[in-house]
Amino acid sequence: MKHDLINIHECPLCGHKESKKYISAKDHNVSNDLFTVVACCSCGFKYTNPKPTEETIGNYYQSNNYISHTSSKKGVFNIIYHAVRNYQLNKKEKLIVKHHKNNDTKNLLDFGSGTGEFLKHCQNKGWKTLGVEPEKKAANYAKKKHNINVVGIDDFYSKQRSEYDVITMWHVLEHVYDLEKYILHLHKILNNNGLLVLGLPNCNSYDANYYKERWVAWDLPIHLYHFTKKDIQKIADKHGFKVIETKPLLFDSFYISMLSEQKKGRSKLFGLWRGLISNLKAKKQKEFSSHIYILRKGGF
Ligand SMILES: [Zn+2]
Known part of the structure; x- marks a missing residue:
C-alpha cells in the first residue's frame, strides 16, 4: 500500500530548513514500505520525513489485537509481562507522587x-483521573473494564483552562x-508547577546503535519524532518547562531488543542478552533504551 506522503520542509523543533538523511527502515507492521528519518542540520533533531x-x-x-494480549494471563511470557x-x-505512580507538590488536588490526565x-492504578491510589484515547475499542474497554472516564481528541482540545496537576504520556509524544x-x-491545561511526564524511546541508546535500521523503536512511519x-x-x-528528573525505563531495553532480534529472524531470547x-x-553513558522525563511547568 502506498498512501499520500507529505514532505516536511522545516525542523519541527527549531524551524531550520535543511536536513540530511539519518536512517531508512521498513514498516514491518502493515505496509512493508521503506521510510526515512532525517536529522536537522542545525539542532540535530530526528524526524520521519516524508510522513503520511x-x-x-x-x-x-x-x-489492534492488544486487548486480548493485555487481558490474557496464559503462558510464561504473559505471566512475566503482567508481573513487569x-x-x-507502581514505580511510575510513585515517581509522580515524589514530585507532586500540591497534595490538596490530585488531578491526573493520561x-x-x-x-x-x-x-x-492511579485511581486506586486516590487520583482523580481522565484518559484521552482516540482509538475507540481501547477507550471502550477502559471504560467498561476499569470504570474510567475517557474522552477523544476533540474534548481534549476543547479544554481551555489549566486544571491538571499531572499529565502523563507513556510512549505517545512520538506519535502526535x-x-x-x-x-x-x-x-495550557496544566496547572502552574504541574508535571508533564513523558515516556519515550531514545534513539541515542546502545540498542538503537546496535540494531540500526532493525531497531523496532524506530517504528516507522507511526513514530514521527x-x-x-x-x-x-x-x-x-x-515552552516554559523545566526538566526536573530523567529516569530509565529498564525493561524497555529487553522488550525492544527481543523484538529487534525477532525482526532479524533470530530467537527473541538473544534480545535478553x-x-x-x-x-x-x-x-x-546515561543513554538508556527508553527514558521517563519529568517536566515541571514554570518550575524555576
Ligand atoms: Zn532543528
Whole structure:
C-alpha cells in the first residue's frame, strides 16, 4: 500500500530548513514500505520525513489485537509481562507522587490512555483521573473494564483552562501529528508547577546503535519524532518547562531488543542478552533504551 506522503520542509523543533538523511527502515507492521528519518542540520533533531498525511496515517496502525494480549494471563511470557507491568505501574505512580507538590488536588490526565491500566492504578491510589484515547475499542474497554472516564481528541482540545496537576504520556509524544500544537495545549491545561511526564524511546541508546535500521523503536512511519535527552531539554526551554528528573525505563531495553532480534529472524531470547548489555552500558553513558522525563511547568 502506498498512501499520500507529505514532505516536511522545516525542523519541527527549531524551524531550520535543511536536513540530511539519518536512517531508512521498513514498516514491518502493515505496509512493508521503506521510510526515512532525517536529522536537522542545525539542532540535530530526528524526524520521519516524508510522513503520511494526517488522513492516512491511521492505515499504518496495526488493527489492534492488544486487548486480548493485555487481558490474557496464559503462558510464561504473559505471566512475566503482567508481573513487569504491575511493577512498572507502581514505580511510575510513585515517581509522580515524589514530585507532586500540591497534595490538596490530585488531578491526573493520561494522554493515550489505551486500555486504561495506568489510570486504574492511579485511581486506586486516590487520583482523580481522565484518559484521552482516540482509538475507540481501547477507550471502550477502559471504560467498561476499569470504570474510567475517557474522552477523544476533540474534548481534549476543547479544554481551555489549566486544571491538571499531572499529565502523563507513556510512549505517545512520538506519535502526535503536530508536535508544537500538542505541547502548547498540554502546557495550557496544566496547572502552574504541574508535571508533564513523558515516556519515550531514545534513539541515542546502545540498542538503537546496535540494531540500526532493525531497531523496532524506530517504528516507522507511526513514530514521527525520534527524541533524545537534548531534544527534550530544548522542548522544555522553548515552552516554559523545566526538566526536573530523567529516569530509565529498564525493561524497555529487553522488550525492544527481543523484538529487534525477532525482526532479524533470530530467537527473541538473544534480545535478553542484548537488553542486559544495553542497560549496563547505559549505567555509565546515561543513554538508556527508553527514558521517563519529568517536566515541571514554570518550575524555576
Ligand atoms: Zn532543528
